[in-house]
Every structure is written in structure tokens, then in C-alpha cells.
Amino acid sequence: MPTKIEKDTISGRETTGHEWDGIRELNTPLPKWWVYVFYATIVWAIGMFLLYPSIPFVHSYFHGLLGYSSRADAMAGVSEMNALHAKQMEQIGKLSFAEIQKNHDLMEVALTAGRITFADNCQPCHGPNGEGRIGFPALDTDVWRWGGTLEAIQQTITHGIRANDPETRNSQMPSFGADGILKPEQIQQVADYVMTLYGKAKPGVDVSAGAKIFAENCAMCHGDKGQGNRDVGAPPLASRVHLYGDSRETVVAQVTRPRHGVMPNWNKRLSPATIKAVTLYVHSLGGGE
Amino acid sequence: MSTRLAAANNGAGEGYIAMEGTSRLAEAELAPPPKLYANRVRVYPKAVSGLLRRIKWAVLVVCLAVYYLLPWIRWDRGPGAPNQAVLLDLWNERFYFFGLELWPQDIWFLAGLLALGAVGLFLVTSLFGRVWCGFTCPQTVWTDLYLLVERKIEGDRNKRIKRDRGPLTFDKIWRKIAKHAVWLFIAFWTGGAWIMYYVDAPTAVREFWTGTASAPVYAFTFLFTATTYLLAGWAREQVCTYMCPWPRFQSAMLDENTFIVTYEAWRGEPRGHGKRQGVGTSLLGDCVDCKACVHVCPTGIDIRDGVQLECIGCGLCIDACNHVMAKTGSKPWLITWDSLARQKDRAEGRPPSVRLIRPRVLIYLGVLLIGAGVLVAGLMMRSHIGLSVAHDRAPLFVRLENGDLRNGYTVLLINKDRKPAEFRLSVTSFPSARLVLPETSSTPQKVLSLTMPPDTVQSVRVLVQGQPDHLEDGREPLDFVLRNIATGEQAVYHSVFMGPHEH
Numbered sequence: 001m002p003t004k005i006e007k008d009t010i011s012g013r014e015t016t017g018h019e020w021d022g023i024r025e026l027n028t029p030l031p032k033w034w035v036y037v038f039y040a041t042i043v044w045a046i047g048m049f050l051l052y053p054s055i056p057f058v059h060s061y062f063h064g065l066l067g068y069s070s071r072a073d074a075m076a077g078v079s080e081m082n083a084l085h086a087k088q089m090e091q092i093g094k095l096s097f098a099e100i101q102k103n104h105d106l107m108e109v110a111l112t113a114g115r116i117t118f119a120d121n122c123q124p125c126h127g128p129n130g131e132g133r134i135g136f137p138a139l140d141t142d143v144w145r146w147g148g149t150l151e152a153i154q155q156t157i158t159h160g161i162r163a164n165d166p167e168t169r170n171s172q173m174p175s176f177g178a179d180g181i182l183k184p185e186q187i188q189q190v191a192d193y194v195m196t197l198y199g200k201a202k203p204g205v206d207v208s209a210g211a212k213i214f215a216e217n218c219a220m221c222h223g224d225k226g227q228g229n230r231d232v233g234a235p236p237l238a239s240r241v242h243l244y245g246d247s248r249e250t251v252v253a254q255v256t257r258p259r260h261g262v263m264p265n266w267n268k269r270l271s272p273a274t275i276k277a278v279t280l281y282v283h284s285l286g287g288g289e
Numbered sequence: 290m291s292t293r294l295a296a297a298n299n300g301a302g303e304g305y306i307a308m309e310g311t312s313r314l315a316e317a318e319l320a321p322p323p324k325l326y327a328n329r330v331r332v333y334p335k336a337v338s339g340l341l342r343r344i345k346w347a348v349l350v351v352c353l354a355v356y357y358l359l360p361w362i363r364w365d366r367g368p369g370a371p372n373q374a375v376l377l378d379l380w381n382e383r384f385y386f387f388g389l390e391l392w393p394q395d396i397w398f399l400a401g402l403l404a405l406g407a408v409g410l411f412l413v414t415s416l417f418g419r420v421w422c423g424f425t426c427p428q429t430v431w432t433d434l435y436l437l438v439e440r441k442i443e444g445d446r447n448k449r450i451k452r453d454r455g456p457l458t459f460d461k462i463w464r465k466i467a468k469h470a471v472w473l474f475i476a477f478w479t480g481g482a483w484i485m486y487y488v489d490a491p492t493a494v495r496e497f498w499t500g501t502a503s504a505p506v507y508a509f510t511f512l513f514t515a516t517t518y519l520l521a522g523w524a525r526e527q528v529c530t531y532m533c534p535w536p537r538f539q540s541a542m543l544d545e546n547t548f549i550v551t552y553e554a555w556r557g558e559p560r561g562h563g564k565r566q567g568v569g570t571s572l573l574g575d576c577v578d579c580k581a582c583v584h585v586c587p588t589g590i591d592i593r594d595g596v597q598l599e600c601i602g603c604g605l606c607i608d609a610c611n612h613v614m615a616k617t618g619s620k621p622w623l624i625t626w627d628s629l630a631r632q633k634d635r636a637e638g639r640p641p642s643v644r645l646i647r648p649r650v651l652i653y654l655g656v657l658l659i660g661a662g663v664l665v666a667g668l669m670m671r672s673h674i675g676l677s678v679a680h681d682r683a684p685l686f687v688r689l690e691n692g693d694l695r696n697g698y699t700v701l702l703i704n705k706d707r708k709p710a711e712f713r714l715s716v717t718s719f720p721s722a723r724l725v726l727p728e729t730s731s732t733p734q735k736v737l738s739l740t741m742p743p744d745t746v747q748s749v750r751v752l753v754q755g756q757p758d759h760l761e762d763g764r765e766p767l768d769f770v771l772r773n774i775a776t777g778e779q780a781v782y783h784s785v786f787m788g789p790h791e792h
Contacts, residue, residue, distance in 0.1 A: 029327035031531060131684040140697075143690045199692075240692035286687060286697055286727060286752055 089113065093273030097150045100280065107280070114281025117274055121266070122282075130285045134244060135261060140285040143241040145233045148289040152230075154279040158272075160265030161233070168265055171232045176217065177256025184256075186213050191251040194218075197226040197238040200246055331453075332526055332589035334436055335446035335581075339608025348424045349433055357478070360485035364388075367707045369743060377487050383744075392705060395671065398664060405660045412653035414542040416645060417626075418549035422535065423603030428528050431479065431521035432587065435472055442468045446584055472522045473514070480513030526588040529601055536598045543596065545629040546644040550604050552576075552593045552624050555636030560593070575619040582606035582624055592624055674710070675703030675746075676771040676780040685763075685787040693721075694788045695754035702749065702771065704741040711774045712739040714751070718767035718786055721755035753786060763790045 006015045006024070014027045048054075053069065055062035063069075088109045092100060100106050119128070125136040132138030137145060146156050146169050159167040176182040182190070186209075193210025195201040215224065221234040228236030235243060244250050244259065266275060282288070364374035364387055371378060376385040384391040384399065391398060410421055422429060443449045443464050452461050484506055485493055496502035497510070520528055529536055543549065557576035576593070583591050585606060588599040592606045610624040631641035681697040689695055704710045714737040716722050723733030727750055741747060757765045767786040772779045 029324045031329055031527065032326045033329065033527075034531065035326050127684075129681075129683045131687070138687070140684060141687045141689055141695070236690060239690040241688055241690055284727065284750070286695065288727060289731065 085109075085113075089271075089273045089277070092276055093271070097276070097280070100276075110277040110280045111284060113274065114277040114279070114284075117270065117278045118281055121270070122278070125263075130282060135259065137243055137261075138241065138287075139282050140287055141241055142287050142289075143236060143239055144230065144287065144289070145228075145235050145243075147230045148283075148287050150279055150283050150288070153282050153288075154275060156263070157270075157275050157278055157282075158265065158267045161263040162260060163263060163265040165265035165267070169233055171221075171234070172260060173221070173234075173254075173258040175257050182213065182217065182255070187252055187255050190214050190218065190255060191248055194226070194237055194251050195246075195248060198240055198242075198246060329527070330589060332587065333446045333449050333584075334587045334589075334605075335584040335609075336440055337585040337605050337608045337612075339611055341604040341608050345424055345433065345603060345605070349430050352425060352427075352430050353434070357482050360482065360490040366390075367743075370707055371489055373489055375486060376489070379487060389668075390705070390707075392703075394675070394703075398668060401660060401664045401667075405657060405664065408653055408657050408660065411542050412650065412657060414539060415544070415547055415647075415649050415653060418543065418547055419536075419539060419600070419602035422529065422601035426601075428520060428533070429587075429601060429603065431475075431517060432525050434475065435521045435525075436587070438471045438475070439468055442471070469522070473518055476514045476518035476521070477510070479517040480510045480515075483513045484510055526599065526601075529588060530599050536601075540596075542649070544647070544649065545633075546647055548626050548628050549596060550592055550600060550602050550607065550624065551627050551629065551632055552582075552595070553622075553627075553632060553635070554593070555632065556620075557593070557623050575614065575617070575623050577613060577617055579613055581609040581613050585609040672778060672780060673705040673776070674712070674771060674773050674778050674780050675701070675705070676769060676782045677701040677703075678769050678782045678784045680784055680787070686789070689754060693754050693756055694786075695725075695752055696767075696786050698751045698753065698769075698784065700749050700751045700769065702739065702741060702747050704743065704745055704747075704773075706773075706776075707743050708775075709743050710741045710776075712741055713737070713772045713774055714739060715770050715772075716753060716767055717770060718753075718765060719755060719757045719759065722753055722757075722767070722786070723755055725752040725754065726750075727752060757786055757788055760786075760788045763788055 006017055007013065008015055008024075008026060011026060015024045016027045018025065050064065051066045051068075052064040053061055054064060088106065091106060092110050092113075095103075095106070100110055118126075118130070122130075126132055126139055127136075130139035132140075137143075142148070144152070146152055146161070155167075156169060159165045159169065161169045162171075174181060177184065177187055189207070189210035190213045191210070192201060192205050193207040193214050196207055201207065214226075218237075221229055221232050222237050223229055223234075226237035226239075228234050228239070240246075242250075243261070244254060266278075270278070359375050360373060362374040363372050364385070365372055366385070371385060373385065374387050376383075378385065382393050384395075413420060439449070443452065452464070455461065481494075481497070487509075488506065493502065493506060497506065524532075553575075556574055558574045559572070560576035560578040561573045562577060563573050580591075582593070583589070583606075585608070586592070587603065587605065588601060590597060590599045592600065604626060607622070607624045607626065611621045614621045614623055627641075628644075630644065634641040678701070679699045681699070685696070687695045687697075700714070702712060702714075704712070714724065715735065716724065723735060724737050725731060725733050726737055726739075733754060737751070739749070753767065759765050765786045765788070767784050769782045769784055770779065771781075
């Protein structure tokens with residue numbers, strides 16, 4: 001509050017009484033309509049107060065005369081999106097892979113649905129981006145045990161591997177060591193040979209004995225050059241990518257008493273359309289054929 | 290003389306700032322508390338003719354013509370593109386100005402243009418005062434137009450005052466209704482024209498009148514109709530005095546060498562009605578205090594009080610005063626477009642000098658030229674292709690069966706051309722690097738061919754695989770190169786290829 005009211009002699013107006021760097025301001029009254037606009041905003045605020053949710057009570061609140069609720073609004077949006085999603089998924093279920101791939105919008109839906117389904121169901125074993133880990137195959141590389149085409153991936157997801165499903169993919173590698181098919185030194189020899197297939201063998205080791213054992217016992221499934229066989233899910237051995245690792249101990253352990261991975265059959269938990277979406281997503285990770 | 294000039298230039302008006310040190314402050318003894326609110330002082334501008342009025346009409350016609358007609362100019366951009374010369378297509382994120390097409394990425398150009406506009410305004414104001422306010426500001430143009438309507442229907446100043454003070458008669462009612470009807474019509478026309486800068490004009494008109502236009506089109510037409518009617522019809526000069534920030538800081542651009550609307554107080558004072566006893570010997574100055582300058586003023590001020598916040602520099606008072614000077618036989622241009630320095634020179638009998646080149650003018654001009662240069666250069670060098678690359682966050686790399694490494698990238702391609710473009714995407718890095726476009730084929734290639742539709746942004750996933758030869762700390766530089774084979778335009782993006790630490 002100014003302590004004294006000053007008047008400017010030229011204009012005859014009061015000043016505000018404040019001084020800034022030698023400048024004093026006239027106390028010019030506001031135009032009346034300006035004040036009316038201010039009153040109008042108060043009336044407006046009261047109107048909004050009555051129309052929309054405003055007053056909080058202990059266990060409830062005043063809902064407003066319009067009964068508006070942002071939660072209901074959001075839920076309406078969600079159910080609208082769900083309806084759209086259901087329609088799109090129905091289409092994905094009906095169309096063939098080639099037809100879906102041609103439809104850019106549908107493909108986008110499929111990849112998104114696939115990504116989310118993958119994160120919910122597949123990620124614990126195969127990793128967040130399908131990069132895999134020891135014992136659980138990577139899905140983003142070009143090495144496939146049972147095939148990397150869309151149809152092969154779809155078959156694997158639907159019926160699983162060594163799962164409780166009549167059509168599941170099934171194969172078993174003999175326990176060459178535990179069942180006494182090969183002697184321990186033979187296993188050592190074949191391990192030396194297998195390591196030459198992916199260029200990790202120590203130089204100067206004679207592998208002719210191992211090669212012979214491989215040709216007699218392993219080539220039937222893993223191929224004469226270790227290229228693998230997808231019909232029986234035999235992984236390629238002449239590969240830089242290995243499910244359980246590429247050290248000598250690992251190879252010896254696997255030949256002695258093989259580990260066999262199990263993947264559930266997802267047809268019990270996911271709809272065919274969703275499996276199709278996951279298939280497209282896995283295929284898109286980089287290894288798809 | 291000089292003190293009178295100073296006093297006149299410090300004249301009163303709303304928002305006037307009192308200066309200390311001139312002992313003009315007096316303490317009021319127990320004055321009643323100041324009123325907080327005041328009634329609006331109604332302004333009834335009188336019709337006037339003359340040079341400045343003619344210029345003002347001409348500017349008004351040009352401004353309105355540009356505003357109303359610009360959206361209707363057609364400009365062929367080929368198929369698939371709007372053929373409106375000026376279109377701010379917010380929905381499709383494109384701004385069109387004749388041959389220029391701006392993408393959201395080019396928004397800096399628009400921002401720069403606005404900033405330069407402000408500097409240009411500073412320059413013009415420091416040279417010639419508030420000519421923007423007086424002649425070209427939309428508020429001024431539409432208020433002028435509305436005043437014209439008011440004069441045509443309700444008559445000139447005296448008639449309007451008399452009728453407004455008089456009783457409610459049929460004559461008064463129909464004139465008021467007619468005036469507001471015409472005002473609303475103009476406002477609607479204005480609001481409707483505004484929409485046409487954002488949507489295709491002929492389509493908008495057809496859809497508007499067949500009731501098929503979108504809700505925003507109707508809403509914005511209504512909004513701009515309402516604001517035009519309120520601002521030009523009702524608020525008028527109050528927009529300039531209360532709402533607009535520009536008058537509040539214009540004084541920072543003015544100095545004593547700026548040409549402004551001034552009153553030649555040195556020969557006008559002492560003002561009065563009395564008889565002049567021949568030139569040179571009169572007791573009274575040239576000003577006969579007829580208040581013609583006040584009556585024509587669209588903001589209702591007295592220019593003889595000097596520069597003031599409300600003065601929009603339209604110069605109608607000059608025209609009004611010249612008529613009076615012609616009648617009294619005095620020299621015209623008693624109110625004139627002149628600088629305070631020149632007025633002082635004249636008052637003291639020196640030949641007036643023009644000082645256009647002043648530090649502030651040079652600074653404004655410099656900023657304007659440099660800014661314009663940067664904008665034009667930026668526009669000339671603007672590329673019509675764009676490339677942006679994001680390396681996959683996880684996995685950083687993938688090992689393939691044959692021992693090669695593979696990295697995944699999301700590549701954003703932009704074709705700003707109005708024609709489909711043949712793009713070639715390649716990388717410069719280790720020699721064995723090959724690219725794969727997993728969406729179409731899994732065959733590794735040295736160069737990818739991509740056909741881009743016109744005027745699009747596309748994001749594609751690209752895999753790069755091979756045997757890097759200089760992995761350092763698990764990474765090796767890798768540049769993506771995008772080329773438009775038709776135009777030869779090229780864009781490069783520096784990225785990286787990643788692998789294991791011990792390779």
C-alpha cells in the first residue's frame with residue numbers, strides 16, 4: 001500500500017505511489033468491461049463446478065450434473081480399440097502369411113501383437129529380443145534346428161518340441177556315453193573331430209579316429225559334414241552358433257549324456273491367430289527364411 | 290519554445306509515465322481513494338479526406354484483397370498434392386507457399402521468418418514510427434472497415450453522437466440492427482476465409498454449405514467470426530491500448546530521429562480561436578484549437594499532447610488539420626510526419642537534418658540481413674532426401690552360422706520430392722559388409738535398391754552382416770549412404786557396427 005497518495009500535476013491523475021528508478025506510474029483505472037470479463041470467468045467456473053465432478057467427499061465425490069467420468073471415457077476408448085483389435089486378429093487368423101505380409105497395416109498389427117505375446121510368453125527362455133541363452137536357442141540368427149520358414153516356426157510354436165502333443169516335434173540323441181555305445185576315449189576323439197568342424201580345434205591333433213567314429217555314429221543325423229538335419233531337429237555342428245556352447249567339455253558332455261530341450265505346445269494357451277502373429281514376429285527378428 | 294515542446298511531448302494520456310526530477314509531482318491532501326474501474330470513453334471518429342486517408346484506403350484494399358483472395362490462387366504440384374498456392378496443411382503436416390513446400394523438419398524456417406518479421410518491424414518502427422499499427426495491422430484494417438460501415442449506416446460523428454444520446458426510436462433501432470448485421474456478415478466472411486488457409490478453399494466452401502464439412506471447420510469459422518465481430522466492432526481501439534503488447538514497448542524503438550506523427554508546437558502554440566493579426570506578429574499560434582485532429586482520431590487522443598501509447602501513427606489527424614490550415618490561411622502540415630530532432634531544429638531556426646543512419650537502425654538492419662541470409666542459404670541447401678539410422682538396442686549383434694556378425698538397424702528414409710524416387714542405400718565400412726532387407730529378401734547385397742513413393746517418410750529394417758576388421762572395444766564406425774540416383778542428392782548418417790570385445 002502506498003503510504004501517501006500522489007498526484008501527477010500534468011495529467012491530474014493519482015500515481016501508484018511506487019517508484020522504480022525515478023519513474024512513477026499513473027494509477028489508471030481498469031476499463032469496466034475488463035472487470036466484467038473477470039466476473040464472467042467466475043460464473044463460468046461455477047458452471048463447470050456444477051457440471052463436472054468437483055467436490056470430494058470421504059468415500060465418494062460429487063459426480064457433476066453431466067455425470068462425466070474420465071475413467072469411463074478411457075474405458076470406452078479401450079473397448080473400442082479391443083473391438084478393432086478383435087476384428088484385425090480375426091483377419092490375421094483367416095489370411096495366409098503371404099496375404100498378411102502384403103497388407104502393410106495388418107502386418108503392423110501382427111508384429112505388434114506378436115511382440116507383446118512374445119514378451120508375455122516366450123521371453124523367459126528366449127530372451128527379450130529372441131537372442132536366446134545357453135540351452136535356449138537364439139531366434140534372431142540364421143541357425144535353426146527345426147526350420148526358419150514361417151510354416152516351420154508356426155508348427156514349432158503350435159505343437160512344441162518334445163511336448164505333450166501328438167504332433168509335437170520329437171527326436172532324441174542317444175546317450176553315447178551313459179549307455180555305453182562309445183567308450184570314453186572314443187568320445188574324446190570324436191569331440192576333437194567335431195571341434196574341427198567349427199574351427200576351434202587345437203592344431204596338430206590327429207582327428208582321423210574321431211572322423212571315423214563321427215561317420216559311423218553321428219553323420220546319420222548331423223550330416224556327413226556336420227551340416228545338421230532339420231527333419232530330426234539335429235543341429236548343424238559346422239556352425240559358429242551352438243546351443244550349449246562350443247568348448248571341448250561341452251561337446252564331451254553332450255555326447256556322453258545329451259540334454260534335450262523341451263518347448264511347450266502353445267496351441268493350448270494361444271489362439272491360432274495369435275500364434276500366427278508371434279510367428280510373423282519371430283520371423284522378423286532377423287533369422288526368418 | 291523548447292520547454293513548451295518538451296511539455297507537449299510528455300503530454301498526458303492513459304498509461305502515461307510521470308518522470309521524477311521535474312517537480313511535477315504534488316501531494317494530494319486527503320484525496321478520495323482512486324476509482325478502480327472506469328467507463329469506456331466512447332470514440333466517434335469523424336470522416337476525413339486527404340493524402341493519408343487515401344493511402345490508408347489503398348493499403349486497406351490491398352490487405353483485404355490479399356487476405357480474401359490468396360487461398361483461391363491455384364498452383365499445380367502434380368498428382369496427389371494439393372493445388373492451392375498457400376496452404377497450411379496441418380493434417381498432413383505440410384505447409385505450402387507457392388513453389389515452396391515445408392515439412393515439419395523445416396519448421397525452423399517458419400520460426401526464423403517470424404523472428405525476422407519482428408526485427409523488420411523494429412527497423413521500420415525506429416525509422417518511421419508505428420506505420421505497421423496505423424496502416425497494415427489487421428486490427429486497424431478491420432476496425433477501419435467497420436467504421437466505414439458504421440458511417441454509411443449511422444452517419445458521421447455528430448449524427449452518431451446525437452442518435453446515441455437520443456431516445457430509442459425506430460430510426461435508431463433499424464440502423465443499429467443493419468449495422469450489426471453488416472458487421473456480422475463481414476465477420477463471417479473473415480472467419481470463413483481464415484479456414485481456407487488450412488483446408489482446400491473450393492472444397493471447404495462446398496462442404497461448408499452442404500453441411501458436410503468437419504466439426505473443426507464450423508467451430509473455427511464460428512470462433513473467428515466471433516473474434517472479428519468483437520474485436521473490430523466492439524473493442525476497436527481498446528485492443529491497441531489494453532491488449533496489444535506492441536504499444537507497450539514501442540518506445541524502446543523510437544528516438545528523437547524517428548519520423549512520427551508530431552504536432553509543430555513551436556508554431557501552433559499558443560492555440561486559440563482569436564483573430565490572427567498577420568503573420569509573424571500574432572499573439573496566437575497557428576493552431577485554432579478546433580479539435581478536428583481529436584475528432585478524426587480512431588483512438589480518440591489529442592496528438593498535440595505528443596507521443597503517447599494510444600497513438601497508432603495513422604496520420605488521419607494530419608489530413609484533418611491540413612483542411613483547417615487551408616481555411617485559416619496558415620501553412621499546412623501543422624501536424625506532420627517528422628522527427629522530434631527536426632522539430633527542435635525548426636523551432637530554433639536551424640535547417641532540419643535527416644539522420645536515418647543511426648546505431649539502432651544499423652543493428653536492426655544487420656540482424657535482418659544476416660538472418661535473411663541464413664534463411665535463404667538454409668532454404669537453398671535444403672536437402673530433398675533424408676536419412677536417419679537407429680542401431681538396435683538389443684541384441685547389439687548376432688553371430689551367424691558361418692561366424693559372420695550381424696547388426697540390425699532401423700533406417701528412416703525421407704523423400705521430399707513430388708516424384709517417386711529410386712534410392713540406393715549402401716554402407717562404407719569393412720569390405721565384407723553386406724546389407725539385407727529382411728522384409729523383401731534375405732539375400733545379402735552390397736547396395737540396396739529402394740523405390741520411394743513421392744512425398745513420404747518410410748522406416749525400414751536393415752541388417753548389416755559381415756566380418757568386421759577393425760573392431761575396437763567391440764565397435765567399428767559404419768556410415769550409411771543414401772543416394773537418389775535421379776538427382777544425385779546424397780545423405781550420410783554416421784552409425785556404428787558392434788561385435789564382441791574379444792574378436
